[in-house]
Amino acid sequence: MIITRQREWQRVLDDLASVGARSVFVVGCGECATAAHTGGEPEVAEARERLSAAGFAVTGSTVPEVTCHAGGVKLEARKHAATIDAADAIVVLACGAGTQTVADAVAKPVFPGLESAFLGTVVRHGVFEERCQMCGECVLDATGGICPVTTCPKGLLNGPCGGMWDGMCDVVRDRPCVHVQIRERLAQQGRDVARTLPPKDHSKKLKPAKLSVRASGPSGSAR
Amino acid sequence: MSRLRDALERGEFVITGEIAPPRGADVSAMRKTMGLVGPLCHALNITDNQGASLHMSSLGACLVALEMGFEPIFQQTCRDRNRLALQSDLMAAWALGIENLLVVTGDDARSGDHPQAKGVFDIDSTHLLQIASGMNEGQDMQGRPLAGKTGFYLGAAMFPEAEPWDAQLARTVGKIEAGARFFQTQAVFDLDKLARAVDAVHAHGAKVIAGVLFLRSPRVIDFVNAHLAGLMVPEHVARRIRQAADPLEAAIDLAVEQVAAIREVADGVHVMPLGLDARVPEVLERAGVVPQR
Numbered sequence: 360m361i362i363t364r365q366r367e368w369q370r371v372l373d374d375l376a377s378v379g380a381r382s383v384f385v386v387g388c389g390e391c392a393t394a395a396h397t398g399g400e401p402e403v404a405e406a407r408e409r410l411s412a413a414g415f416a417v418t419g420s421t422v423p424e425v426t427c428h429a430g431g432v433k434l435e436a437r438k439h440a441a442t443i444d445a446a447d448a449i450v451v452l453a454c455g456a457g458t459q460t461v462a463d464a465v466a467k468p469v470f471p472g473l474e475s476a477f478l479g480t481v482v483r484h485g486v487f488e489e490r491c492q493m494c495g496e497c498v499l500d501a502t503g504g505i506c507p508v509t510t511c512p513k514g515l516l517n518g519p520c521g522g523m524w525d526g527m528c529d530v531v532r533d534r535p536c537v538h539v540q541i542r543e544r545l546a547q548q549g550r551d552v553a554r555t556l557p558p559k560d561h562s563k564k565l566k567p568a569k570l571s572v573r574a575s576g577p578s579g580s581a582r
Numbered sequence: 583m584s585r586l587r588d589a590l591e592r593g594e595f596v597i598t599g600e601i602a603p604p605r606g607a608d609v610s611a612m613r614k615t616m617g618l619v620g621p622l623c624h625a626l627n628i629t630d631n632q633g634a635s636l637h638m639s640s641l642g643a644c645l646v647a648l649e650m651g652f653e654p655i656f657q658q659t660c661r662d663r664n665r666l667a668l669q670s671d672l673m674a675a676w677a678l679g680i681e682n683l684l685v686v687t688g689d690d691a692r693s694g695d696h697p698q699a700k701g702v703f704d705i706d707s708t709h710l711l712q713i714a715s716g717m718n719e720g721q722d723m724q725g726r727p728l729a730g731k732t733g734f735y736l737g738a739a740m741f742p743e744a745e746p747w748d749a750q751l752a753r754t755v756g757k758i759e760a761g762a763r764f765f766q767t768q769a770v771f772d773l774d775k776l777a778r779a780v781d782a783v784h785a786h787g788a789k790v791i792a793g794v795l796f797l798r799s800p801r802v803i804d805f806v807n808a809h810l811a812g813l814m815v816p817e818h819v820a821r822r823i824r825q826a827a828d829p830l831e832a833a834i835d836l837a838v839e840q841v842a843a844i845r846e847v848a849d850g851v852h853v854m855p856l857g858l859d860a861r862v863p864e865v866l867e868r869a870g871v872v873p874q875r
Contacts, residue, residue, distance in 0.1 A: 512692075513661075515706045516706060517709070518753065519749055520707075521740075521741055522812050523749070524812060526745060530692065536749075542752070557709070558706075
């Protein structure tokens with residue numbers, strides 16, 4: 360899921376001041392930001408309180424099921440049309456994708472209340488780690504299911520680099536070197552550990568990516 | 583032909599020195615250092631934004647070395663440039679008369695003086711060796727022919743004391759397969775581990791030039807341990823410098839011993855004087871290493 364963290368609150372207030380907003384509508388997200396405890400019902404309620412305390416009139420709020428779903432967010436905006444119309448601006452407690460979906464759905468200034476951090480694995484409740492950065496060309500087949508592109512701080516396909524010391528990473532010194540971990544796992548599985556991976560094809564991660572899997576035909580491509 | 587290649591292939595014990603380009607456009611201090619260390623060395627490594635900190639480009643500083651009549655080893659890190667920029671710099675370097683290339687991954691930008699910089703790492707050091715080998719054959723990394731091939735003598739870094747050794751060795755062998763003919767190391771303190779590394783590298787037909795640091799003071803030791811990647815001064819060495827009545831002289835004595843020991847094991851010594859440039863001739867002489875030019 361997309362891991363978000365609270366944006367510096369003063370920046371949110373400055374954004375609202377920049378458009379002279381006096382009234383605000385708040386949008387959360389029922390999916391990732393709820394799991395990350397940054398944009399669920401409790402955090403939306405807290406944001407309402409903080410905005411009120413800062414002198415804003417809060418006209419309303421909602422936590423859509425999935426805030427990055429364009430159709431769902433449009434429906435949600437229609438349901439809350441009156442309170443959205445009454446607001447000068449919208450603050451969104453969701454990832455950047457959710458914030459943009461809301462911005463497409465309402466004719467009001469929309470500001471992010473969170474920072475999008477990474478695509479996270481839930482290690483345990485409330486603890487997230489970045490394991491994949493969606494590079495478009497997976498190497499996990501060759502690396503024992505450990506991604507060096509993401510988990511090596513330098514993103515090296517072939518390591519260890521010269522900083523590895525006693526099996527530990529030189530950049531994040533309290534963490535094992537991922538290339539040593541890859542070798543260990545492959546060795547445990549009796550697999551070849553000597554392969555040099557070729558340079559990555561970054562053209563597979565052209566921005567912005569687009570994909571359609573609609574039955575009507577191949578109208579898009581995952582690039 | 584590269585004097586470094588020539589000497590190593592003839593089995594001569596080689597001496598390389600390390601030159602950091604200036605942090606600015608004034609090359610006078612660097613010229614002075616080159617003038618002191620250059621005449622003692624077969625070749626001078628010109629570092630590339632070492633420690634992820636801003637310096638004049640290695641390419642520019644290599645030209646200063648050439649102008650002064652010294653042979654540079656052009657260092658390229660994978661941190662700051664993508665595959666296009668690296669290849670174009672290699673073409674320029676060869677065209678301008680640079681014959682030796684040392685490729686390294688590079689320290690992470692977060693450890694340098696521009697911690698907000700984006701580390702590029704488009705390709706890694708093994709890839710860059712593969713690419714440079716291809717350029718020596720007259721083609722770019724896409725396999726397309728170049729107008730004029732390069733002829734670099736290719737080197738890479740290795741860390742004889744790294745553990746687990748099998749991981750380090752596998753990477754080193756990968757670099758040899760990619761075209762590395764010589765390796766330079768960080769400062770080495772464990773001669774047994776150096777011997778282990780030299781044997782392994784020799785088995786694949788490549789050479790090892792082992793590093794020596796002049797650990798002039800306890801403060802330098804603290805800095806090395808805290809900031810230099812892949813390097814930790816062992817406690818018995820640190821204690822010797824810390825407890826010496828004159829740490830600087832103790833450091834010189836230590837360097838003499840290390841150079842003499844390296845001479846018995848490796849193919850050359852890479853001298854990193856950390857500002858004690860004027861003491862390099864004395865250290866080499868006392869260690870019985872007579873610079874041959």
